[in-house]
Amino acid sequence: MSDIYELMIAVDLRDEISEQELAELSWHLGTGPQPERLSIVTEFPVVVVDDSGVPEIEDDPYPLLAGDGTAWRVGGVLCSALTRRADLPWKGWSLTSRQEIHPDEFEKVGELLCWLAARAHETHQLGDSAVGIGSLRFYEDEAPDALQVKSRAGQLADLKIGEEPPPSRRAPGGSAQKRQTTPRTPAWLAQQTFVVFADGGDLA
Template sequence: MSDVHELMVAVDLRDEITEGELAELRWHLGIGGRPERLSVVTRFPVVVWDEEGDPVIEEDPRPLLAGRGAAARVGGALCSALESRADLPRRGWALTSRQEIHPDEFEKVGELLGWLAARAHETHRRGDGAVGVGFLRFHEADVPEVLTVEGGQVGWPG
């Protein structure tokens, strides 16, 4: 049995994002190269084994929402987009991403979602202070759950 979930992120971001942050965001979405300096999600620790067989922690930066092509478990296609809202009343950036995600990835992806929520337009804020950033659906479920960020923490279901 698989623990894969469908992650759908849809958020409008304010226009105060720096060029460096935009470059990193594009990298995370799979629509740009990796910037030299990471400032949005800065740590990507993984355990590897050295020549003596001892565990060592190394950094392995990887884009978090860059899946493309046919989805293996949730159906449909994996994709990400970032579009300027410069000519619209709510200036900034429109971001959409549809990915397959395993619970082992929740923490790292949660860092990025927390960063996005902090920069989301007010229209994404609910009355209780939480920020709606999208939906999460277990691959065998029919109905997704609303995904929110409150106090910088993602409310992962389950």
């Protein structure tokens, strides 16, 4: 069984990104080389075994949204693009990405999504400290679920979500209203809105 998800990101960014950050973002999208210093997602720990058979942790950075070409499970094509909004009503950048991701990548991708949400244009703000940033779909599901980034102190940037949907999605009587899922779908994914919790602070 393959736990593969389609990640769709469509976000407009304010014109507040440095040249260093643009270079790093381009690397994550697969459109530029890896910078010497990383400031968006800074750690990529991986366990390796040395010549003596002793496991140790090394840092092995890799671009998070660089998939391109034919998708393996979700159908269609994987791609990423970043375009300057020079002649539009407000300046900044527009980013779109369609990727296949595995749950093992959720934490690092979540860190990048929180960074994007903190720089998203106000049109993406949904209230209650939430920022709409795209969608997430298990590869066997027909319809995607909304993906939001929300600020909550004490929570790490992570694509794992709470066990219950917010009050607006509760059924009458206070019980949680969850969409039907197949046994292949992890229980923590059984809701219609995925929330990435940022590590405190204001996303606006």
